[in-house]
Amino acid sequence: MSLLELNGVKVHFPVKKGVLFDRTVGHVYAVDGVSLSVEPGRTYGLVGESGCGKTTLGRAILRLVDITDGEVVFDGTDLAKLPDEEMRRYRRRLQMVFQDPLGSLNPRQNIESILTEGMVAHGIGAGQEERREKIRQILARVGLPANALSRYPHEFSGGQRQRIGIARALVLEPDVIICDEPVSALDVSIQAQVINLLEELQESMGLTYVVIAHDLAVVRHISDVVGVMYLGALVEEAPSDLLYTEPRHPYTRALMSAVPVPDPVVEDGRERILLTGDLPSPANPPTGCRFHTRCPWKQDRLCDTDRPELRDLGGGHRVACHWAEEIAEGKIQPTANAAHLVPAPRKEHPAETAD
Ligand SMILES: Nc1ncnc2c1ncn2[C@@H]1O[C@H](COP(=O)(O)OP(=O)(O)OP(=O)(O)O)[C@@H](O)[C@H]1O
Helix, strand or coil: CCCCEEEEEEEEEEEEEECCEEHHHHHHHHEEEEEEECCCCCCCEEEECCCCCCCHHHHHHCCCCCCCCCEEEECEEEECCCHHHHHHHHCCCCEECCCCCCCCCCCCCCCCHHHHHHHCCCCCCCCHHHHHHHHHHHHHHCCCHHHHHHHCCCCCCHHHHEEEEEEEHHHHCCEEEEEECCCCCCCCCHHHHHHHHHHHHHHHHCCCEECCCCCHHHHHHHHEEEEEECCCEEEEEEEEEHHHHCCCEEEHHHHHHHHCCHHEEEHHHHCCECCCCCCCCCCCCCCCCCCCCCCCCCCCHHHHHHCCCEEEEECCCCCCCCCCCHHCCCCCCCCCCCCCCCCCCCCCCCHHHHC
């Protein structure tokens, strides 16, 4: 049974004009009909280009933005329709860790004050001493010294500040943590440490994660299931390894082909898809399949008229492309009008030439 289920979630931001910004002249379709589910204790990774709606979707789960339509079912309750008063009871159980730890920590508060704030608001801990003890335990769990309590955010390194951000979520004893680009502001050498910490905490505390990131390697490593977003919609979803080895949507294939592979043997024969053209505006998305304006496999039929829904390919693999099977079987060849396929030159390997 899933702990978190999204059904047709839409977040449309009104575009206002006029002297008083009182005239709605259109909408930004930031999230436009996303359905997915997250199992308890597992990690759902969300990837996609900047502006595709990942953060807005994360914020919608926590109801930090107004949900235009759809359901956000958490532990059997649709949060989208809950009155604000009742939503408060659920807030504690769903927390967010942000990309920029410094920007999300008040520089004038010491760590104890930052961590205590949410506990007081949610009635956790009987008094100051009990809360302090809990904070000490959590700081130890995230690998920070106990003397961090009286220090201020600027006194810590980027990686330590992200640990503080994680501790701030953990003191509230959440079930779900939405991690929005949790390591992209950190040095590469520190990224692995924070990812490992998130994994350890998940294991020991039974946490459920939604990890939002543009870095495919990070998402692959940490996620059980990965969803790929393009212009406000999921275009593909699969168990992590399956998605990376058998991407079926042209957009996913393009994303994957842009990731450098350290193994030169793999690199040689690899498909390279260079997407041309800008990402269309979410205020004016293309008709039909939203990817058709940049798709190397675009067909004259269906692509620009019918918006594809996610279809089940089996094994938890879902794809929103009319022609996914034909493309995979090589029955449809790429056209060069919207993107170039650049097959890498096949180099000879010593193993192949040695006699
Ligand atoms: N409050 C808002 N009002 C109007 N438009 C918004 C608002 N918040 C986000 N948007 C727009 O919605 C779209 C999706 O933004 P979002 O931040 O969710 O994308 P993202 O995939 O998380 O990108 P990034 O990785 O750059 O954060 C963008 O076009 C953005 O400009």
